Amino acid sequence: xxxxxxxxxxxxxxxxxxxxxxxxxxxSEVMLFGALFSSYILLRVGAPTWPHGYDLLNVPLATFNxxxxxxxxxxxxxxxxxxxxxxFKKYRIYMGSTFLLGVVxxxxxxxxxxxxxxxxxxxxxxxxxxxxxTLTGLHGLHVIGGMIVNAYFWGSGSKMWKSEPERFTNRVxxxxxxxxxxxxVWIFLFPALYLL
Amino acid sequence: xxxxxxxxxxxxxxxxxxxxxxxxxxxxxxxAVSYWHLPITYAVIVALIIATIKxxxxxSYFMHLISERKLIxxxxxxTFAFFLxxxxxxxxxxxxxxxx
Numbered sequence: 001x002x003x004x005x006x007x008x009x010x011x012x013x014x015x016x017x018x019x020x021x022x023x024x025x026x027x028s029e030v031m032l033f034g035a036l037f038s039s040y041i042l043l044r045v046g047a048p049t050w051p052h053g054y055d056l057l058n059v060p061l062a063t064f065n066x067x068x069x070x071x072x073x074x075x076x077x078x079x080x081x082x083x084x085x086x087x088f089k090k091y092r093i094y095m096g097s098t099f100l101l102g103v104v105x106x107x108x109x110x111x112x113x114x115x116x117x118x119x120x121x122x123x124x125x126x127x128x129x130x131x132x133x134t135l136t137g138l139h140g141l142h143v144i145g146g147m148i149v150n151a152y153f154w155g156s157g158s159k160m161w162k163s164e165p166e167r168f169t170n171r172v173x174x175x176x177x178x179x180x181x182x183x184x185v186w187i188f189l190f191p192a193l194y195l196l
Numbered sequence: 197x198x199x200x201x202x203x204x205x206x207x208x209x210x211x212x213x214x215x216x217x218x219x220x221x222x223x224x225x226x227x228a229v230s231y232w233h234l235p236i237t238y239a240v241i242v243a244l245i246i247a248t249i250k251x252x253x254x255x256s257y258f259m260h261l262i263s264e265r266k267l268i269x270x271x272x273x274x275t276f277a278f279f280l281x282x283x284x285x286x287x288x289x290x291x292x293x294x295x296x
Contacts, residue, residue: 013265014265014266015265015267015268019268020267020268023268023271023272024271027271027272027274027275030275030276030279031275031278031279031282034278034279034282034283035282037282037283038283038285038286041283042285042286042289045286045290046286046289052233054230059227059230063227066223067220067223070216070219070220070223073254073258074212074213074215074258076258077212077258078212081205081208081209081212084205085205085206176258176259177259180254180255180258180259181259183254183258184251184254187247187250187251187254188247190247191226191230191243191244191246191247192243192247194230195229195230195239195243196230196236196239196240196243
């Protein structure tokens with residue numbers, strides 16, 4: 001049996017199924033990160049003292065990583081736009097760039113974590129570091145998850161472009177929704193942890 | 197966005213680049229402000245305002261929320277309401293302080 005409404009819009013929702021599915025998933029993700037943000041506020045407001053992120057963390061490195069993620073968002077949306085313009089070659093370049101920018105983000109994050117670990121700083125160091133590692137760690141896992149999906153759509157998954165181009169374009173669009181969401185979470189994590 | 201034509205997409209691309217530039221500029225602003233070491237209340241307000249603008253730009257243009265179907269708006273309105281509840285929970289603990 002074929003999966004229904006992969007290209008055509010469902011009459012009652014006005015959407016193709018994958019888009020509604022991914023948005024519902026993202027709604028659950030908002031609650032997941034929301035719960036952790038709420039915990040962060042609770043811990044910070046309840047603590048007698050709380051360090052400034054900029055005194056403990058590397059702001060220039062995190063700023064660089066913010067630029068990397070924002071750039072990966074534009075390459076992701078350009079990958080989709082290239083498919084809409086039927087330019088598969090450009091799609092491969094943009095999607096490949098999105099993946100590589102994810103790699104750069106993780107390498108920088110690795111340096112940050114490595115720097116802390118080499119000084120004997122682990123989540124057990126303080127409440128600040130506990131929430132810092134939890135939030136950035138969960139976000140990092142989301143980046144890895146997105147990279148796996150993007151790598152698949154760049155590689156073997158892109159064969160669908162020849163057989164079902166519209167369905168493939170829709171797949172890339174919803175993969176993009178997830179990727180932008182990961183960027184969006186970082187946009188809030190960055191000031192909350194590093195700049196305040 | 198399903199009915200977009202190649203010509204429309206070219207227009208969209210220009211918007212995407214403008215959004216990208218705005219996001220970069222706002223990143224510089226938020227980092228620059230943090231170097232002023234404002235009192236924490238003001239620092240939080242400024243950081244949240246800038247992050248919200250950046251987040252809205254990503255959601256509106258990169259995630260196409262500016263022209264989406266009603267059902268997605270409905271889903272997100274409900275999500276946002278529950279998200280607000282989560283954010284308000286810590287405030288409730290402050291208002292319910294145990295004295296002695």
